[in-house]
Amino acid sequence: MTTVNRTTNWAPNPDTQSILKVIPDEIAEFEEQVERFRAGEWEENEFMAFRLKQGVYGQRQPDAQMVRIKFPFGGINDLQMDAVGEVVEKFAPLGKGHLTTRENIQIHSVLLQDTPELMRIIGDVGLSTREACGNTLRNVTGCPLAGVGANEIFDVTPYAAAYARFFLRHELSGIMPRKVKSAFSGCEDDCAITPIHDVGIKAKIKDGVKGFEIVMGGGLSIMPRIAPTLYDFVPADDPYWLRIVEAALRIFNRSNEERRNRMKARIKFLIDRIGIDEFRSQVEEELKGDWAKPKIDLESLMEVEDEEAMVRAKNDPPSGISLSDVDGPADFKEWVGTNVEAQRQEGYNLVHVALTRGDIFVHQFSGLAGIMRDYAHCRARIDVQQNLVLRWIKTEDVFNVYNALKDIGLNASGRHTITDIVTCPGTDTCKLGITASMGLNQALRETLADYDTSDPLVNQIHIKASGCPNSCGQHHIANIGFHGAVMKGPGGQVPAYEVFLGGQYENGVKIGERIKARVPAKKAPEVLVAILDYYKSQRRDGETFNSFVERAGSEPFAAIIGEFKDVGPLNRDNISNYMDWERTIIYKMERGEGECAV
Secondary structure (H helix, E strand, C coil), X not given: CCCCCCCCCCCCCCCCCCCCCCCHHHXXXXXXXXXXXXXCCCCHHHHHHHHHHCCEEECCCCCCEEEEEECHHHEEEHHHHHHHHHHHHHHCCCCEEEECCCCCEEEEEECHHHHHHHHHHHHCCCCECCCCCCCCEEEEECCCCCCCCCCECCCCHHHXXXXXXXXXXXXXXXXXXXXXXXXXXXXXXXXXCHHHCCEEEEEEEECCEEEEEEEECCECCCCCECCCEEEEEEECCCCHHHHHHHHHHHHHHCCHHHHCCHHHCCHHHHHHHHCHHHHHHHHHHHCCCHHHCCCCCHHHHCCCCCHHHHHHHCCXXXXXXXXXXXXXXXXXXXXXXXXXXXXXXXXXXXXXXXXXXXXXXXXXXXXXXXXXXXXXXXEEEECCCCCEEEEEEEHHHHHHHHHHHHHCCCCXXXXXCCCCCEEXXXXXXXXXXXXXXXXXXXXXXXXXXXXXXXXXXHHCCCEEEECCCCXXXXXXXXXXXXXXEEEEECCEEEEEEEEEECCECCCCCECCEEEEEEEEHHHHHHHHHHHHHHHHHHCCCCCCHHHHHHHHCCHHHHHHHHCCCCCCCCCCCCHHHHCCCCCCCCCCCCCCCCCCCC
16 A cells, blocks of 8 residues: 655645545645644634534544545545545554445544544545535435446436535535535435435436435434425426525524524424425525526536446446356355346446445455456445445456455345444444444344344344434334433443334335333343344234334333343343443443534
């Protein structure tokens, strides 16, 4: 891995296409202000707001920072993969990067003084942390199948890029009551889960015209809401849709009611309070203002590489063999069944790389970059399930890709099955964390490794967990969701989880039902097994888990969870109940002031 010394005179590589413009003077200014802060010339809370806008977020560990790198629509190329590997190697003590449900990559435990150099390294390849945190328009998520999905309405990639570029450094970004999360989906499956976002934009075709349905006011955490439709159809190639979103943000920015309570300062609270019809009326009135009259050059904002044209230009077509004709051992065949998906372009495939807990370790970055260069035309996408998706893999290369992934320990099968568990970092790094959700993830995986998941109806269940109620792990929309809590035992505080059942994010979105019982963290794997056993023993033929939960109601599950609530006194036999997963000390809830609402 090549290491380059970058000075304050640095400029990004002009040959690298960047979705987000990287401005060297911003990084130089940030570096100067970091030194001022370290010299005691900045008040901490004031500096915090400045730092967050640059994508640098304080961890629960003193003097440690999380740096969040944005990947609009999840797009990543081989040079960017290498660059992220370089910063992980240089600045991340744990030697890993973490993929999030927002299609970012987070680098944890970075020293503040190292953050400018990190920004320059990734800036060389067109990556930015700008407005990845704070009261900004956060990273724009998208579907990893965009441009290649068999059931796609149209490719929303250029439009997502336009949105990201238009709102980066916008006058509103950084001063709004709270953050704004946005997503684009180009297919009926809605892989980007637009209804849980502040702003969701979904592809539609009406009378042969490409357009968007715009939904607004979704979100999880406190008061989970499914976003209602603001506009059913707006033509995609008219920049008016960008003005609609801008008008909505201007109204949100003026919402004094939401500013009074930072914990309730999201667009969903405003729309819930006044109703979507009134909100739409305010948007239409706002659009009459002079600010909306300047023209938007949508075409230039939409400039992205045409992946398919790039692939075809190499004049190296696939052989035409069928995936069923590709021979390999049993573990390869199992992997193909869950991790390989045909593109709409004949002879090409998507390869889903299932990542344990969303982590990529330092030695794996260069290996992935090499696989991308050798087999994937240098392209991949991050998805909202904390996995990586390689694109443009020729069928005859699938076995070679499998072996290359195996060499770096990334050949796990079971993508998007019951073992593909999504979790946020929890108390590993987050100030708001209540429990060690990453430890729970590992414990649940180990339990499921010994559980018979061959039943297709069991294997299709999705599990998500968050270390607190804020739902960074999106537990509200899992079939089985957990969020961190605390309960009292005879010997003191006990790390625990609240359980949500019946959530959904495929073929429509549904918020799961919270079961009125808490489970001690160390007994959560036993509770999971008990829930699965109850489902298997009581379901009707072909009855899915969610249908069963709806029919059975919450009371039987509350009773099941209640059987595990006893933790016993704090003594040698029960001491583990008073410890969290992957911890060796007695639990005590230590929840600091989070920075999301700064």
